[in-house]
Structure formats: C-alpha cells, structure tokens
Amino acid sequence: MTSSKAAAHPGPVPVVAPPGTETVRLAWASSLALPAATLLVAVLVLVAWQYLPPALGVPRFIIPTMTDMAAEMGRMWRQEDLLTHLLSTASMAAIGFVAGGILGAGCGYALGLSPLWEKVLSPYILALQIAPKVAFAPLFIMWFGYNAWPKLIVTVLVVFFPILVNVLQSMKTTDRDLVNLARAYSMTRAQIFWKVLFPASMPNLLAGLRIGATLAVIGVTVGELVGGSIGLGYLITYGEGQANTAMVFDAIVLLTVIGIALYWMVAAAEARILHYLPKVAG
Amino acid sequence: MNAAVSQSASPVELKPRPEAQAVPEPQTKATPALSFDGVTKRFANRTATPFTAVEGLSFDIAPGEFVSIVGPSGCGKSTVLNMTAGLDRPTEGRVALNGEAVTGPNVHVGFMLQKDLLLPWRSILRNVEFGLEARPIGKAERRERALRELARCRLQDFAHHYPFQLSGGMRQRAALARTLAIQPDVVLLDEPFSALDAQTKLLLQRSFARTIHASGVTTLLITHDLSEAVAMSDRILVMSERPGRIVEEMDLDLPHRDDPIARQALPRAREAIAHLFQSLHLAEREA
Structure with missing residues (x-):
C-alpha cells in the first residue's frame, strides 16, 4: 500500500528499485521502513517546492508552486483535451518501443548469426549509433510531413540501437562450449539458436529493452516538439508560447510518468523471465 | 596427398615417426569402442606458423573400459577429446568409434567438461532432457529417460x-546424468572434477565411479591429477x-574401480602414482 503511494509521486530521480539491489540493506530496514523513507523524501521535496520559491521571491511564471501545477493540470484536462494528448504520446512511445525493440533484436540476432556481415557492417552501426538520432526529426518532417510518422521513426531509431548492440553482444559472447555441447548432440543450427543462443541472450535483450523504454519517451517528445499538433511534446511548445510555465511542468511530469510505466513493464517482464538468475530471484 | 595412406587398413604403416614405435601396439580382441590410428592434428594459424597439437597417436579402448589420459598442460588432451566428439577432424590418421570412422558430431559420444554447461534457464530435469531433444523420440519417453538418469545420479x-x-x-552430477541420458557408447570426461574443492572432489569421484561402473559405459577421462587417474581408471595413457x-601406457589392474576412495588407500595405488610422477619427469621440472 505504502509503496504504491510512493509511486504516485515520481520525483526527478526515478523511485524504481531495481530488483535485488536493496536486499543487502534490508538488514536494518524492515520491509516498511524503506518505502516509508522513500515516501518521506517525496513529501519533503513537494513541500519545499510549494513553499521555498515564493519564500525566496521567485515569481510563479518562473517556478510554479505545486498547487499552481495541480490547478493547471485540472484546467488542461477540461480545456486542452489533455487525455487525447496523453494517450497519443503514450501510444506513440509504446508503438515505437515495440517496433524498435523487434527490429533491433531481429537485426542483432541476424548479425550475430552471420559474423561476416557483422564485420562488414560494424563501422556503420557504430557511426549510426553515435549519430544523435533525435537530430533527424526535422529531416523526417520534411520527408513525411506533419503527421505521426516522423516521431514514430525517431522513436524506433532511438530504441533500435541499444537493443541491437546488447543482443549482438550476447550473441558474440555466449559460451562457445555451450554451443559445442549442442553441436556434439547433433543439433541443427536452428536448434542451437532456439535452444541455446536465444535463451542465453535474454539478460542482454532485457537490459537493452530497459534502456530502450526510457529512450522511447525522449524520441516521441522530440518528434512532438519539432513538429506536431498533438501530444505532450506539443503541449510543451504550446505552453512555452503562452509563457505558461505550469503547463510545461505538467507535461514534463506526465512524460516522466509514461517513461516510468514503460520501464516498469519491462522490469516486471524481466523479473518473470529471468527468474532463474539468483540475483533477480532473491 | 596423405589421403591414400590414411585409408590404409594397417595401423603400423601409418606411423609417421619412428619414436611412435615405442608405444606397444594394442592387440585388439573385439572391435574397440574407441580407437585412434596414427592420429596427428595440426592447427593452421593465420598469424604464426601452424602448430602440431598431437602427433602419431595410436590407442584402443575396449568396450566398458575406463581409460585416463594424463599429461602436462598444453599436451593436446582436449584435442583428443574434440576429435573423438567429432568437433575436430584429424589432419592425419583415423579416429573410429566401434570400428566406424568419426566424421562429425555423432550420437555415440557424450562429453563433459570442467564447466557443468547446464543451461541456467532450464530446470535440472529439462537440462537432462536437452541432449535427447535432437533425437527422434517422443516427449514422454524423453522425460522417462531423463528421470531414470536423474535417479541413477541420485538427483531425483x-x-x-x-x-x-x-x-x-x-551440478556436475546433473551434467553426468545429461551425458548418460543419450546412452552414449563412449563418455568423454575433460577434467570434470578440477573446479571443485578437495572434499567435494573425492565424493564426486566416488559418485561418478559408481554411476559409470553401474552403467558399464566406456569412459575416457582427461585429467592432470595423477591420483585421480590412478583412483578411477583401468588403464592410463x-x-x-x-x-x-x-x-607410456600403464595397466593398473587394481580392485575397487567403483570406489576411488578405497582404491587410493591401497599401497599399490601409491606406487602407481609415484611411477607416473617419475615418467612425467615432474621431479626435475620447474613450474
């Protein structure tokens, strides 16, 4: 119960506890003390946010108070069709994440199975990986127009590479003796892939998906900021044009919530899939 | 150009080096479970000159026999194993299982390494089933065989x-269960005990010796541990x-093949170890 309350107030630092990391410290903290401490930090930050800027004489159009933001959130809900924007951004992030994940993983496995192509293509992969993908957004708008495609493509690109690189890494580092064992059992290449290489890549794939989940929101946001008429990124530029700081803050908060939701879904899947690893299970 | 020679039936003609003649030619009775005939393996190296891992190896292992290969590190023990498993081909000579030349991975050989190579995402039972999944047998039979091997290794x-x-x-016992589940004619053990602490090692050696003795499977153990070789095998190369x-080839002819702990207590076992120690010139060598 307490932990779900803590989750409702995401601060700038995600309060997501990666599974397993806190087990060592649980010696002093009973199961309730830790979530209570996390909740306390959230309350302190929110209270400071509410009272500190006015006390220091910072005007509300620079840093809006919590109550301003709550009021603005209500106004956006009623007058700016907030739900449509929220759902648009969330669905774009989710679709881009899934598409980028499938493409990235697919290419990672394909390159992992063909070392020759991996060697031929690796400099280009590196170059594309380093190139700032969000900078392509204006280009995609010129090519595809002011619709959903540019932001979707940016999101797919942003998600694609960390997953590709992680999967490829796993394919290259899987224990050769495991592969030899499968070969000695006269398994076919397809059997070796599905019974050894693919399951062995799960930890890396999920690590890639975790990174991808956080990047997906960035991709969508940039796409919406650059050219869009819908979505939370659009609300940010709109709020900026009206000097409505509270609106910008609210949109940022909601974007963070979408990112955390995506991340949690991956983390939950990971906990289920990687149950056989002592760290995650314990 | 050696192809014609390696097809020859007589192993004596194959001897590439005169010093290999020192090895006593085993007089084969029945078809040996595993035989090496003048086997040489050279590795072509892109950077350096090609090196020869093993040269002129000839030996036979009778069905049901337990043979150990000992030697200094880097003597090509693992090459012998890979060629038997069909993962590597000999450059010269012939490796045969039950009289048939080994041309690739085959169903007659099961192998086990120092690493247990269990798949961490599978339960122990599913791990034991792993080797059977390349075989055309039904799910129910696969499970039944895996459970039988687990019971034999006392892991049910x-x-x-x-x-x-x-x-x-x-985990090593589970790996042995997986190896035996495919009902191989020959089991290859490559240093299966070397990653374990001293006590576990003794107990596991006994456990393996019992299981292997009970199953009657032909076994080739590769090890650098001389007392382990003496404690477990019928013959040492x-x-x-x-x-x-x-x-050197050493026929042990010691009792208690199914109980290495009892065998190691025998005075004759100690003599055998001392003899091996000498033949490897360990006293004169430095690390």
Whole structure:
C-alpha cells in the first residue's frame, strides 16, 4: 500500500528499485521502513517546492508552486483535451518501443548469426549509433510531413540501437562450449539458436529493452516538439508560447510518468523471465 | 596427398615417426569402442606458423573400459577429446568409434567438461532432457529417460530445481546424468572434477565411479591429477608435451574401480602414482 503511494509521486530521480539491489540493506530496514523513507523524501521535496520559491521571491511564471501545477493540470484536462494528448504520446512511445525493440533484436540476432556481415557492417552501426538520432526529426518532417510518422521513426531509431548492440553482444559472447555441447548432440543450427543462443541472450535483450523504454519517451517528445499538433511534446511548445510555465511542468511530469510505466513493464517482464538468475530471484 | 595412406587398413604403416614405435601396439580382441590410428592434428594459424597439437597417436579402448589420459598442460588432451566428439577432424590418421570412422558430431559420444554447461534457464530435469531433444523420440519417453538418469545420479529430488540452486558437485552430477541420458557408447570426461574443492572432489569421484561402473559405459577421462587417474581408471595413457605423443601406457589392474576412495588407500595405488610422477619427469621440472 505504502509503496504504491510512493509511486504516485515520481520525483526527478526515478523511485524504481531495481530488483535485488536493496536486499543487502534490508538488514536494518524492515520491509516498511524503506518505502516509508522513500515516501518521506517525496513529501519533503513537494513541500519545499510549494513553499521555498515564493519564500525566496521567485515569481510563479518562473517556478510554479505545486498547487499552481495541480490547478493547471485540472484546467488542461477540461480545456486542452489533455487525455487525447496523453494517450497519443503514450501510444506513440509504446508503438515505437515495440517496433524498435523487434527490429533491433531481429537485426542483432541476424548479425550475430552471420559474423561476416557483422564485420562488414560494424563501422556503420557504430557511426549510426553515435549519430544523435533525435537530430533527424526535422529531416523526417520534411520527408513525411506533419503527421505521426516522423516521431514514430525517431522513436524506433532511438530504441533500435541499444537493443541491437546488447543482443549482438550476447550473441558474440555466449559460451562457445555451450554451443559445442549442442553441436556434439547433433543439433541443427536452428536448434542451437532456439535452444541455446536465444535463451542465453535474454539478460542482454532485457537490459537493452530497459534502456530502450526510457529512450522511447525522449524520441516521441522530440518528434512532438519539432513538429506536431498533438501530444505532450506539443503541449510543451504550446505552453512555452503562452509563457505558461505550469503547463510545461505538467507535461514534463506526465512524460516522466509514461517513461516510468514503460520501464516498469519491462522490469516486471524481466523479473518473470529471468527468474532463474539468483540475483533477480532473491 | 596423405589421403591414400590414411585409408590404409594397417595401423603400423601409418606411423609417421619412428619414436611412435615405442608405444606397444594394442592387440585388439573385439572391435574397440574407441580407437585412434596414427592420429596427428595440426592447427593452421593465420598469424604464426601452424602448430602440431598431437602427433602419431595410436590407442584402443575396449568396450566398458575406463581409460585416463594424463599429461602436462598444453599436451593436446582436449584435442583428443574434440576429435573423438567429432568437433575436430584429424589432419592425419583415423579416429573410429566401434570400428566406424568419426566424421562429425555423432550420437555415440557424450562429453563433459570442467564447466557443468547446464543451461541456467532450464530446470535440472529439462537440462537432462536437452541432449535427447535432437533425437527422434517422443516427449514422454524423453522425460522417462531423463528421470531414470536423474535417479541413477541420485538427483531425483532436485528435478525441478534450477542450476543456481544446486551445489557445484550436484551440478556436475546433473551434467553426468545429461551425458548418460543419450546412452552414449563412449563418455568423454575433460577434467570434470578440477573446479571443485578437495572434499567435494573425492565424493564426486566416488559418485561418478559408481554411476559409470553401474552403467558399464566406456569412459575416457582427461585429467592432470595423477591420483585421480590412478583412483578411477583401468588403464592410463601418459602424454608428452606438445606435440602430444603417448610416452607410456600403464595397466593398473587394481580392485575397487567403483570406489576411488578405497582404491587410493591401497599401497599399490601409491606406487602407481609415484611411477607416473617419475615418467612425467615432474621431479626435475620447474613450474
């Protein structure tokens, strides 16, 4: 119960506890003390946010108070069709994440199975990986127009590479003796892939998906900021044009919530899939 | 150009080096379970000159026999194993299982390494089934065979555990169950005990000796541990440094093949170890 309350107030630092990391410290903290401490930090930050800027004489159009933001959130809900924007951004992030994940993983496995192509293509992969993908957004708008495609493509690109690189890494580092064992059992290449290489890549794939989940929101946001008429990124530029700081803050908060939701879904899947690893299970 | 020679039936003609003649030619009775005939393996190296891992290896292992190969590190012991498993081909000579030349991975050989190579995402039972999944047998039979091997290795209570929940010794027993589940004619053990602590090692050696004795499977153990070789095998082949050749063959003829702990207590076992120690020139060598 307490932990779900803590989750409702995401601060700038995600309060997501990666599974397993806190087990060592649980010696002093009973199961309730830790979530209570996390909740306390959230309350302190929110209270400071509410009272500190006015006390220091910072005007509300620079840093809006919590109550301003709550009021603005209500106004956006009623007058700016907030739900449509929220759902648009969330669905774009989710679709881009899934598409980028499938493409990235697919290419990672394909390159992992063909070392020759991996060697031929690796400099280009590196170059594309380093190139700032969000900078392509204006280009995609010129090519595809002011619709959903540019932001979707940016999101797919942003998600694609960390997953590709992680999967490829796993394919290259899987224990050769495991592969030899499968070969000695006269398994076919397809059997070796599905019974050894693919399951062995799960930890890396999920690590890639975790990174991808956080990047997906960035991709969508940039796409919406650059050219869009819908979505939370659009609300940010709109709020900026009206000097409505509270609106910008609210949109940022909601974007963070979408990112955390995506991340949690991956983390939950990971906990289920990687149950056989002592760290995650314990 | 050696192709014609390696097809020849007589192993004596194949001897590439006169010193290999020192090895006593085994007089084969029935078809040996495993035989090496003048086997040489050279590795072509892109950067350096090609090196010879093993040279002129000839030996036979009778069905049901337990043979150990000992030798210094880098003497090509693992090359012998890979060629038997069909993962590597000999450059010269012939490796045969039950009289048939080994041309690739085949169903007659099961192998086990120092690493248990259990798949961490599979339960112990599913790990034992792993080797059977390339065979055309039904699910029910596969499960039945896996359970039977688990019982033989005294792991039936851990069938649904995952590898990380088992101790190192239990994991190696599970690996042995997986190896025996495919009902191989020959089992290759490559240093299977060397990653374990001294006590676990003794207990596991006994456990393996019992299981292997009960199953009657032909076994080739590769080890650098001389007392382990003496405690477990019927016969020991001593290999030289690279290029690996067989420099000595030792028939043990000791009782208690199914109980290495009892065998190690025998005075004759100690003599055998001392003899091996000498033949490897360990006293004069430095690390």
